[in-house]
Each structure stands twice: as structure tokens, then as C-alpha cells.
Amino acid sequence: MIRNFYLEKIKKQFEVHPICAILGARQVGKTTIARQFAAEEKNNKIEFFDLENPFDLASLENPMLTLSQ
Numbered sequence: 170m171i172r173n174f175y176l177e178k179i180k181k182q183f184e185v186h187p188i189c190a191i192l193g194a195r196q197v198g199k200t201t202i203a204r205q206f207a208a209e210e211k212n213n214k215i216e217f218f219d220l221e222n223p224f225d226l227a228s229l230e231n232p233m234l235t236l237s238q
Contacts, residue, residue, distance in 0.1 A: 172202055172205070176202065176205060176209065179191070179202070179203075179206050180206070191203055200219065203217060204217070
């Protein structure tokens with residue numbers, strides 16, 4: 170399922186901000202919509218952080234190092 174409404178909202182946020190967080194309850198499709206967005210934005214470099222992944226979470230303990238690139 171493609172959620173065009175949410176994909177457009179994410180795209181508009183990236184026009185204003187360099188970072189966009191997708192927040193919501195568990196099991197509602199946040200990861201799915203993030204992956205769909207990243208797949209459609211092949212021309213832009215997308216960094217994907219899953220805060221339930223211990224490696225991603227550890228990398229964000231020092232956000233200046235992780236996000237400075």
C-alpha cells in the first residue's frame with residue numbers, strides 16, 4: 170500500500186528541515202512509509218535510523234559525529 174498523503178507530508182518537511190522524524194504508535198507502518206519515501210527519493214541521500222535497532226541507537230548517542238556528514 171502506498172500512502173501518498175504521508176509521503177507528501179514527509180517531502181514537504183524535507184523542503185524546510187534537513188531532518189524529519191516519523192513518530193507514532195507501534196506497528197502502524199512508520200518503517201514502511203520511511204522505506205517507501207527513501208525508495209522514491211533516489212536522487213537525494215537519505216540516512217535511515219531505526220531507534221529500535223541497537224546499532225542505530227548507539228550511533229545517535231553522539232549526534233554531532235553521526236549527523237555532521
